[in-house]
Amino acid sequence: MTEAELHDWRAFEMRRVDMKFRLSAMVLSALVATSATGAEDQTQPSYFAALLARPGLEIEACYTTILAREGLDSPACASALGQIWIAQKAAKVNFFDFRDKDGFKKVVAKLTSARNQGREDRQSQPFSQQVRDNMRIVVSVARTQFKDDRVSQCLTEIRYRGDASSPYCDYTLALLNLALFTSTEIPRIKMRREDMAAVLEQALPTK
Numbered sequence: 001m002t003e004a005e006l007h008d009w010r011a012f013e014m015r016r017v018d019m020k021f022r023l024s025a026m027v028l029s030a031l032v033a034t035s036a037t038g039a040e041d042q043t044q045p046s047y048f049a050a051l052l053a054r055p056g057l058e059i060e061a062c063y064t065t066i067l068a069r070e071g072l073d074s075p076a077c078a079s080a081l082g083q084i085w086i087a088q089k090a091a092k093v094n095f096f097d098f099r100d101k102d103g104f105k106k107v108v109a110k111l112t113s114a115r116n117q118g119r120e121d122r123q124s125q126p127f128s129q130q131v132r133d134n135m136r137i138v139v140s141v142a143r144t145q146f147k148d149d150r151v152s153q154c155l156t157e158i159r160y161r162g163d164a165s166s167p168y169c170d171y172t173l174a175l176l177n178l179a180l181f182t183s184t185e186i187p188r189i190k191m192r193r194e195d196m197a198a199v200l201e202q203a204l205p206t207k
Helices: 003-042 048-052 058-069 075-091 101-115 129-133 135-147 149-161 167-183 193-203
Strands: none
Touching: 048 075, 048 101, 058 075, 058 101, 058 135, 058 149, 075 101, 075 149, 129 135, 135 149, 135 167, 135 193, 149 167, 149 193, 167 193
């Protein structure tokens, strides 16, 4: 190899090493940026801690009524808003603007998700053949009953506690069967308690 060829080879190697270094730096910068963004997305407001520790289901019930009928005027959402204000006051952060309805819905959705991380999906499929054969009308009837907050409360307890035996669900089962009895022809459709989880989930206008 001549001296000129050696010089050209060394220059080529230096450019190759420089390009490799620049590429590695770019990849590292992208990874750092992605990591920082992910950490930022996972960051929760300071007042969330107190709300995540609360044992009640008011926040989840508010979220369910929002899904069911945009029920921001429900007792559950009034209670959830009060809890958020109290937590914000204790954390010494700016109070939530109650006029910002979209913002409130996002906060409730985020809280509900954070409060129920790792929860197994307890939703069951309709049990009785009669309901399976008549799902369209059963779901249609159930959807009309979400105007009653007690029905939303029943679904909340099924979703987040796996409990379909509460007084709210007793009421919901009786209400749905009465509605089915008055709206369907013979043979009458009768819903069983085991049917409620899947029927109410499918009846939600918004998932």
